[in-house]
Amino acid sequence: MRLLIVVLALLPAGLSDEEYKKLQPELRLKSKGWASLPWRATLTDAREAAIKEKKPIFMMVDTGNPIGFA
């Protein structure tokens, strides 16, 4: 364990501000178009909005994280 700590301490310093500025925009969800969609929190909310706005419901449905792939 002591050796591990020494090795880690000798590794080059971590993430630089420059690298952060480069990576951050690529990881921001707000840069993705679909993230701006007005997703509804519940099916009841979606149905009420669909009636009010005279629109169909578009449902992403999965057996797991339904919008995990952007």
Next chain:
Amino acid sequence: MNDPEVVELLKTRFIPYALDNVENPNLTPAEKEFLSAFDSGAKACTIGMTAYTADGRKLASGGGYEPASVKSLIKKALSEFKPETVSATVPPRDDAAVASLRRPPEGGLILYVTWKLIGEIQAEGNATTGNGKYDKVFQQSLGSDRLWVRKDEAEVLAAGSFPESLKGRMMRHHVQYVLSKDAKSLDVSIKGGRIEGMVPLSDSKRADCLGFVEAKDGKVTRFELLIKGLGRRVEDDGFSACLSVVPKEMPVPVAIFFELADPREGLARVLPHRSRGESYLK
């Protein structure tokens, strides 16, 4: 889904809704009954897309990883949709049942969580990625989820400290998912609004962390944390996005990003995939 025409059509002509129908369904009994009463697509598997009317008539289903298939679904749905034939009423809202659904903790925060590969790799797909057909799409994709932060944790963050319970939730549900169980702990601290530290990995390796926290009047107004390290292949029917095509047994550079969401945004209201289970917020 990021094709500008697809985004515009979904934004202006549809009511978008996302459902995890198996692992994390957050439906009232009446909602379950509604979805099972017609071919709603609620039994779909990976990347299922379906369009239907508010009174329960399917318009189109299908979709996929490329814009053309999503556009095809959208166009079919719009051509089938006749608003004048949709029942103008929905059953009385069961407020008690809707209120019982899981929702973000009162006074807490919602964080967006994303992950991506850094640089090029020799993608290694599988049946989920079309055995090579969609490897490039997966490789360039951004993984996405959300994370809930309790009110007491938000207060600690606003005061300039990083709550251990939040570190644990980030590790269990996101950092270890992307970096694998080799990730031991989130060793970060806040100093002068900067989050710095690392995640020790096996073989004396580590992932580096950098982020920022700002607060005003006791409320967190900015939270960002970026972690850069080595990620591994995750095969879970495509939900891991870019991690689906990482070559087996070959860690590659990845980045994970946590960012404060505006709770008024639609996407922020979608349940975190990992929020299932009683222990999530502990």
